[in-house]
Amino acid sequence: MNKKTLFLQGNEVCVEAALYAGLDFFAGYPITPSTEIVEHLASRLPQKGGCFIQMEDEIASMCAIIGASLTGMKAMTATSGPGFSLMQEAIGYAVMAEIPCVIVNVQRGGPSTGMPTSVSQGDVMQARWGTHGDHAIITLTASNHQDVFAMTVEAFNLAETYRTPVILLLDEVVGHMREKLLMPEPAEIPLIERLHTSVKEGTDYHPYLPREDGRLPMSDFGGVHRYNVTGLVHDMWGFPTNNPKIAHGLMRHIVDKIENRVSEITRVKEYFLDDAEGILLSYGSSARSALHVVKNRRKSGERLGLLELQTLWPFPAELVRERCAHAKYVLVVELNMGQILQEVKKAVDDPSKVFLANKVDGTFITPTDIRNVIRLILGKGV
Amino acid sequence: MKSKSKKDQGKDRSHIEIRRDWCKGCGICVAFCPKKVLALDENEKAIIERPDECDQCGLCELRCPDIAIEITTL
Amino acid sequence: MAVRDYIRERFMPHIWCAGCGHGIVMNNLIRAIEVLGLKKNDIVMVSGIGCSARISGYLDFHTLHTLHGRALAFATGVKLGRPDLHIIVPMGDGDATAIGGNHFIHAARRNIDITAVIMNNHIYGMTGGQYSPLSVYGRMATTAPFGNIDQAFDIVGLAQSAGASFVARTTSYHATSMIKIFQKAITHKGFSVVEVLSQCPTYYGRKNRLGDAVEMMEFFKKNTTPLGSAAKEKNPDLIERGIFVQEDRPEYCAEYKKIIKKAMGEQ
Numbered sequence: 001m002n003k004k005t006l007f008l009q010g011n012e013v014c015v016e017a018a019l020y021a022g023l024d025f026f027a028g029y030p031i032t033p034s035t036e037i038v039e040h041l042a043s044r045l046p047q048k049g050g051c052f053i054q055m056e057d058e059i060a061s062m063c064a065i066i067g068a069s070l071t072g073m074k075a076m077t078a079t080s081g082p083g084f085s086l087m088q089e090a091i092g093y094a095v096m097a098e099i100p101c102v103i104v105n106v107q108r109g110g111p112s113t114g115m116p117t118s119v120s121q122g123d124v125m126q127a128r129w130g131t132h133g134d135h136a137i138i139t140l141t142a143s144n145h146q147d148v149f150a151m152t153v154e155a156f157n158l159a160e161t162y163r164t165p166v167i168l169l170l171d172e173v174v175g176h177m178r179e180k181l182l183m184p185e186p187a188e189i190p191l192i193e194r195l196h197t198s199v200k201e202g203t204d205y206h207p208y209l210p211r212e213d214g215r216l217p218m219s220d221f222g223g224v225h226r227y228n229v230t231g232l233v234h235d236m237w238g239f240p241t242n243n244p245k246i247a248h249g250l251m252r253h254i255v256d257k258i259e260n261r262v263s264e265i266t267r268v269k270e271y272f273l274d275d276a277e278g279i280l281l282s283y284g285s286s287a288r289s290a291l292h293v294v295k296n297r298r299k300s301g302e303r304l305g306l307l308e309l310q311t312l313w314p315f316p317a318e319l320v321r322e323r324c325a326h327a328k329y330v331l332v333v334e335l336n337m338g339q340i341l342q343e344v345k346k347a348v349d350d351p352s353k354v355f356l357a358n359k360v361d362g363t364f365i366t367p368t369d370i371r372n373v374i375r376l377i378l379g380k381g382v
Numbered sequence: 383m384k385s386k387s388k389k390d391q392g393k394d395r396s397h398i399e400i401r402r403d404w405c406k407g408c409g410i411c412v413a414f415c416p417k418k419v420l421a422l423d424e425n426e427k428a429i430i431e432r433p434d435e436c437d438q439c440g441l442c443e444l445r446c447p448d449i450a451i452e453i454t455t456l
Numbered sequence: 457m458a459v460r461d462y463i464r465e466r467f468m469p470h471i472w473c474a475g476c477g478h479g480i481v482m483n484n485l486i487r488a489i490e491v492l493g494l495k496k497n498d499i500v501m502v503s504g505i506g507c508s509a510r511i512s513g514y515l516d517f518h519t520l521h522t523l524h525g526r527a528l529a530f531a532t533g534v535k536l537g538r539p540d541l542h543i544i545v546p547m548g549d550g551d552a553t554a555i556g557g558n559h560f561i562h563a564a565r566r567n568i569d570i571t572a573v574i575m576n577n578h579i580y581g582m583t584g585g586q587y588s589p590l591s592v593y594g595r596m597a598t599t600a601p602f603g604n605i606d607q608a609f610d611i612v613g614l615a616q617s618a619g620a621s622f623v624a625r626t627t628s629y630h631a632t633s634m635i636k637i638f639q640k641a642i643t644h645k646g647f648s649v650v651e652v653l654s655q656c657p658t659y660y661g662r663k664n665r666l667g668d669a670v671e672m673m674e675f676f677k678k679n680t681t682p683l684g685s686a687a688k689e690k691n692p693d694l695i696e697r698g699i700f701v702q703e704d705r706p707e708y709c710a711e712y713k714k715i716i717k718k719a720m721g722e723q
Contacts, residue, residue: 024537090523446483447483
């Protein structure tokens with residue numbers, strides 16, 4: 001079969017993938033470097049009969065996708081740095097009220113207005129802990145266009161499976177870079193559709209009573225079941241309660257449904273790990289440079305490998321520990337001050353063998369940058 | 383309760399019911415009843431003191447913040 | 457259906473203080489819906505945070521209790537998802553004019569078919585009596601211990617200039633006209649705003665020695681007048697009530713349907 005080959009920006013790939021996944025509703029506010037997502041969806045979504053709206057700000061955008069999701073729509077928003085900060089309260093609402101939705105953050109330099117047109121991976125921890133209170137979250141990322149497509153679809157699938165917001169953390173380089181995309185055929189990537197309740201009209205429906213597998217069948221607003229949705233701690237009907245037992249159960253549920261399924265949610269790519277003495281661990285655009293180093297050094301017999309994370313949260317600690325167990329050193333390559341580095345140090349048996357190759361100046365980390373750090377680790381000098 | 387049909391009703395053909403567990407005793411119904419039908423009892427709950435005076439204007443029902451008053455047509 | 461058929465009785469009596477105007481608003485909102493004969497499954501009530509926002513929990517519709525100030529943004533998503541449903545958004549001082557002020561003017565500007573019921577009690581009740589953007593100049597509040605120096609918003613003027621195609625004002629005293637206004641607001645195609653002057657005897661009343669709920673309602677009776685009445689000419693201080701704006705203007709969801717047609721035709 002001859003697949004359609006497209007030459008696109010990462011942001012455009014994200015749009016095509018969202019449509020492939022069945023996106024019905026998008027609300028957003030333009031912000032560099034994610035604006036192309038908003039622009040493309042403004043024309044692409046109504047072509048498919050979906051709804052695009054440019055809201056007054058990112059807060060409203062996040063709230064609007066939650067509202068639309070409750071009517072049964074697959075909903076998404078997209079933003080960057082400052083907009084992602086504004087969305088945090090409503091992301092917490094989606095966690096608490098268990099509303100499936102996808103939030104794309106094309107990362108730029110921060111904090112504050114930072115470097116709007118420059119690359120960064122500085123929002124990794126904000127994706128994890130940006131909203132207040134204990135919670136679990138799913139965050140995916142990708143380093144190339146084929147994976148941007150796959151992870152965007154995956155974000156929708158995981159959002160529907162676990163009734164949760166899923167954050168797709170892209171970065172400026174991936175978002176703005178143009179490269180080839182082999183457009184997947186319809187149905188080539190399985191899609192997970194919303195799980196609807198089979199409870200009939202007139203029978204008591206419990207929107208917040210998880211099944212044994214942890215999933216919660218939904219009923220769309222406008223349907224036969226009228227229930228309450230709230231950001232307050234709530235009972236199995238969705239009504240507010242201060243009952244400590246119910247509160248505990250709810251907190252455990254929203255955390256456990258994700259944290260107990262790390263292996264199901266984890267997506268990684270492994271390159272030459274089997275005999276690797278040095279493991280580069282990276283994600284997003286910086287994984288491209290890391291892969292280049294690995295492939296290049298392999299040619300000269302250096303036993304390097306790459307573990308590329310596509311699931312950042314829940315952090316696949318067990319997998320990282322296991323893969324890195326026999327490495328002499330682990331070099332985390334990321335465009336921040338060591339946000340994933342700390343997770344890797346926590347995960348491995350010997351944190352003293354974990355090092356950081358990073359950049360926070362708005363420029364992209366090059367293979368030479370990484371190579372220089374490896375030389376330092378090996379005591380060879382730069 | 384549709385206001386249209388209310389006008390057609392005879393004086394003795396309705397019944398005021400007060401849900402005591404919902405009533406918070408604000409006294410709004412008592413103060414604004416044009417015929418002074420209602421009162422507050424010693425527990426500060428609305429009661430119907432002079433039912434015969436009621437001309438079913440329905441204002442107590444509409445102005446009750448506790449939705450505790452219901453006028454039913456017999 | 458009887459009024460109580462619209463209530464989730466197991467949560468009654470409600471949390472509002474004795475004499476709170478919000479209960480009267482809920483009472484008459486139900487009556488308006490009952491007169492209109494709307495199906496409970498066709499109504500989504502979206503609320504924010506505050507005393508007023510608690511209305512949603514008591515009513516047997518699809519109910520969405522959201523974040524402070526953001527109800528209209530959530531409601532916009534619900535409405536675009538299901539344009540056939542009636543969306544009613546009860547709001548208080550903060551939801552409508554402080555933290556949610558931006559969403560309010562933009563929902564009005566888009567003229568999206570949502571009914572906003574703003575219970576103006578001039579104070580933040582749930583947090584215990586702080587001044588709001590609707591507190592009258594000079595009034596006392598826990599955060600205005602020397603008197604409020606902020607100027608209050610005029611909701612009707614704000615809604616009107618922001619582009620709402622239906623704008624009305626009533627009070628908790630004027631129950632029968634409130635029901636009629638609610639009916640018109642809910643059936644209006646476009647963004648409809650109903651400001652209801654509502655009493656908070658517990659905080660606003662007590663802090664400002666305005667008397668109990670009855671006296672505060674007496675104030676609404678004596679100090680308001682129907683729109684365009686002769687009394688207003690004699691006494692310009694009177695607050696006007698009635699329907700200020702009621703116009704047919706392009707509604708957002710209907711406009712978006714046209715966009716879809718255009719986009720699909722262009723393909």
